[in-house]
Amino acid sequence: MITIQTKLTFPSKEDEQAVADLMRRWSSCVRFAYNRLLEGWDRNALKRELQRVFNLNSRYVDDAIMKAKSVLESYRERDENPSKVIFGGRSLFDKLKKRHINGKAYKKLKQEWQERRKGNLYSRGDRSKKGNLNTRIEVDENGIWLRINVGERKYVYARIQAGWKRGKSREGLLEAIGVCGEPYSVELKLKNGKVYAYFTIEEDFPEAVVTKENGVIGIDINAYPEHIAWAEADANGQLVSYGKVPMPHLASGNSSKREYYRWQYAWEVVRLAEEKKKAIVIERLDIRDKGKRGDFSGRKLRRIRHNFSYRSLLDKVKILAQRKGIQVIEVDPAYTSVIGLLKYAPQYMISKDEAAAYVIARRGLGLKERIPEGYMAIVEHLDAGELEGLKEHVKKTVKNKQLRKKRLKEIERAEKFIQSLGSELGEVPRPLYGTSLGACSGSYGLWRVLKVAVVTPLSPDRVLRDVSVLRRVMYSGQVGRPG
Template sequence: MITLQCLLEFQSEGDRREVLDLMRRFSSAERYGYQRLLEGWTREELKKHLTQVFQINTRYADDAVLKASGILSSCRKRGQNPTKVVFGGRGLFEKLKKKHLNGPRREELEREWKEKRQGNLYSRGDRSKRGNLNLRFVWIEGELYLRICVGERRWVYAKVVRPVKREGDKWIGFVWDLHQAERTGKWFPYNVELKLRDGEVYAHVSVSEKFPPTVITPENGVIGIDVNAYPFHLALAEVSRDGNLVGYERISLHEFLSADRDKREYLAWQVAYWVVGLALQRSRAIAIEDLEELPKGRRGDGFPKLRQKLQRWVYRSILEKIEVLAKRHGVAVEKKDPAYTSVIGKLKYAPQYLIDKDVAGALVIGRRALGFEEELPEAYRCLLRDEEFLLYALAELEEKVKKLKRELKGEENEWRRKAIKARLKATRGELKTLKAHLRALQSGEGEPASQRSPADRRKEPVRGRLSGRRKSWRVLSAALTVPVLEKFSHVKGTVRDFSPLRPVLVSGDWERAVRRPVPVPGAGAAVQVV
């Protein structure tokens, strides 16, 4: 969808006041409908109720419910409390709460608050209704007007003021499409939303964008993209058509942390242009994560710095811009389920290619877009049947639980205690997973599902085997992360070095991995820990 803006010029002050009153009633219906949705009302019963209470037609009432449900859905996807939504903007609300604010500055903020809270009107497009039923563009004596339905068979006509700003302005194409629809009768749907800003009424028109044919497909290979909050960056992996890693790049996003909303939007487009430019240069399609929701943390979880990054996380905006820009240039975009891509990447490809887990995750996303299944390597499958190793890993996890309990007992800072509790909970989860696997192995219930199929087959995954395969990866992660990668005290925070897994991956030699040389600060060379 592309959105275009134009100014509306009313023929009389009476017309303007009538439209502003309709915008006020629609905005009230939207807020009222949002509260009723929280209470569990259905769309149909709410539509009838809004029509009677706010004296708007059923189409406007349904659109008000649609807008309210969109806000509710978006709020839930972001992990925010839907009961805390502030219509009109929380920023303005917080400023107006300050009692010392007065005079012209307060009057300006109150006007802006009122406009944002009460100055909205929306009508969705409909092909069968000549493009839009309630807010329709019409031609009168060669000039473009917006016909606004303000009552039963009553309309207000507002002249559209929109100069062409530059060559290639998409407004030219939209006006041309309106001319063609008027001439041929082949209408297209367009959504229209009216907004009041600085005393003027603006119309925001959204239409489906027409994309050129796709010329760069996954048959040429892909560029897999993995989004990461720590460090704050995008990881890109160039994957050949046979599933091998060709090269990789990283794009830092730290500049987003100190930028305001407009600058973040600009930076997101810059990133999108860079990624699509790389795809065009290498003739590769793009593979991204199909992310629905990313937890942004909660106050008091013990991880304030990470939460600050997540709250300003623009992953969805960046991926959407990459997708749109790629389609404009004929580059195919594959959206894939991101489940277990990080686990598979860090355990299988990070030690194999000696790359970090983020690039390895991007590689898995790229391979998944090419249709490759990720099977456990033979050495890992043997490891999951090695009872001696599993008992060793179990002991290491139990020791970590004891260590975290001691830290928790000796820590007095409330916020640090919460961070320790989070790590303790995660470690207990890994311990539970490993114990369940060990019990199943000792009872002879079976072996990893991935053992029963050839490795790395290029086809669509089979749903029945997928859960078993993912369970094997989860067990393997619990067995290797703490016992091997976090074995020594020099590891702080997130593990970034996965080279110790290489002897395990190649030959299954886990004993060599746990006795690996460890760097000692100030000692120069690595020393052997016995």
């Protein structure tokens, strides 16, 4: 997808007011549709009701229903209560409720929330209409204009300003979009009393010529410290090379600066794949907060995670690779870091991040991971006494309250998993020996148990840095203590 941000200017205040009124009605239409969808309304009945109440044409109503559905599905996917949604933004709404500011600052905050809530309009493109019927780009000798349908056979024209930095190149692209006949979507947003337009058109990528038949490069993005770990594997899944791409500019700076550097780092990954003639394997990330404070416990780490933008960087890698004809494979990210740390970091004496990238690469080739014999021996001989002793060791050793709580929960989950196998601790059934990933529903659980049984005794209060100690454990089947 290619998206171009522009600013709209209107010949008269009346035209600007007509568009503002259209945006207000459309935004209200989305909220109304959302509430009716929660109540289980039929789409056809809902569409007729929306057209009657908000005086919008069929296409605008279709787009409003689509937006409402996308918000509803997003809340359900995140296992959040969809009835608690606040259009305009919960964070801004909470600030307004607290009344911790007054005067001009409060008025500015209230205006921002109202603009986010009421100042929206979205219009999908249509191939049969050669572009976009409700919001169409038109070009004449006076410049580029956006024709906006504000009512039955009534149109308003707004001049498109492409921006002073890249105005000429963007104007040329907008002209091409307007005359090519391909469908393009237009989204209007109200910000600080001004109307901005976002034009989006689908990009046609060339057919992939670099595929996984030549091997792959797996990438693992890490937020602290900021870097991309990569690992190259041949077509058989054997490790060929590995390395890191440092990303020091993503921890600070304004959003425009970070966006620029994200493109630069994505280019480095794509150039690497282009040089080595390898496909790229990335994680299919589903980034969401875990609890009220998110995944990270400290303020600094939460800030780094917020600024890091995993998905944005991966999307850029994907787009740039597809433009170069390089195949991009997305895989399930579950337990890649755990498997990399336990199996490949000690085997090849590489970092846990590079090992995770290698697991991602192998997963992209469709290969499955087998648990080493020494590790399985540890799981098979686990008993309730050992896990209880490990709990006591964690309570005495780990001083950080949140980390201690996390370690204890990991041990409890390991206990529940072993008990769910239908056996007592210490009697894990032999058919699980050498279990491959994906071979049974409990395979990931075994890796979880291994992390508890192997890594926690060695390093309960910090990240395990010396992976060489795991090499001895992996082959001996005995967990010792680092000297």
